[in-house]
Amino acid sequence: MTCKRTKLSFQQRTDSRSNHHCCVPFCTASSRSNSHLSFHTFPKDSELQKQWVVKIRRDHFIITSTSRVCSQHFVTADLIEPPTPAGRQRLTPGAVPVLFHWNNYNMPTARPGVWERTERPPNTEPTEMPTDPDDPWPCHEHDYCASTEPAALDISLNKNEELREEISRLRKQVEELTISSRFGLERFAASDEDIRFFTRFATHAHLMGFWKQIEPATLNIVRVTRAQTAVKTDQVPHSASATVLQPIDEFFLFMNYLSLGLMQRDLAHRFRIHRSHC
Known part of the structure; x- marks a missing residue:
């Protein structure tokens, strides 16, 4: 009697997708929710890196391998067309991001669908000026001599x-106050001493290296509510x-x-979220 030994093969499911976030302040672009954007690493040239920062x-700002700037901060001339066969968008040599919220650049938004457009109101103004039927050569009166004084024009331009x-100055102040008041990793990214205090990682680079290893697993996080915990069931659905x-x-x-053993009430106050989210 012979026994055949069956070999069991285990295949680990991996997710090749990477979730990149734009490091520009107040830009919420992510590669998972903005497939039409490309996310670019910082250049290797030190002088060009300083210009980007x-x-x-x-x-x-400490530049890491995960630091990205999305394509909506570059002008069209800086993006090489067409993309590579792998679908990767490239930048022209020496390209620098210049389009931001603080320089009056509005991020592109999707155009409304054809069914969402509204019709223009009918034109109620007369298309033709009433003329005198006895005048064989009607004409409209125009004040061609009226003009703006040069001095008044210069004052208006200087005031604008x-x-x-x-x-621009007020917007920069608001941005700095918002970042300084927000309790998050972005606020302490430039201070390794604060990173060691709040996370026990030696430096910000060590923390980001560890995050890069566990980031793919965030898609498989199972969130359990208090009601599910009270039931004590093993069949917990993914949320x-x-x-x-x-x-x-x-x-x-x-x-x-x-690291600090903080209570949920303290964490909710620091991160400005409800206690139940903690």
Whole structure:
């Protein structure tokens, strides 16, 4: 009697997709929800890297292998067409991001569908001026001599320029205050001392290296509510509902909990979320 030994092969399911986030302040672009965008790494040239950091307004920013800037911050001339056969969008040599919220650039939005467009209201204004039937050569009166004084025009232009500079300065202040008041990884990315205190990782680079290893597994996270815990059932369904924090900020919150032993009420206050989300 002979026994045949069956070989069992185990195949680990991997997800080849990578989730890139744009590191420009106030840009929420992600490769998972914006498939039409491309996400570009920082150039290797040190001088060109400094130009990128200055343009995106990230002082003391530590560039890592996961740092990306999305294509909507570059002008069309900086994007090489067509993309590579693999579908990767490339940049022209020396390209620098220049399109941001703070320089009055509005991110492109999708055009409304044909069924969402509204018709223009009918034109109620008369198309022709009433004329005198006894006048064989009707004409319209125009004031061709009326013109704006050069001095008044210069004052108006100077005032507009001052207003633009004031608006730009105020926007920068609002952005800096928003970033400084937000309790998240982005706020402490430039300080390795704060990273060690809140997460126990030696540096920000070590933390991001660890995050890169576990990031693919975030798609398979099982979220359990208190009601499911009370039932004590092993059949817990996957929850695909959106969360109030980005996955990397959820990881930062969890490391705060392990490193400092903070209570849920304290964590909810720091991250400005409801206690139930913690």
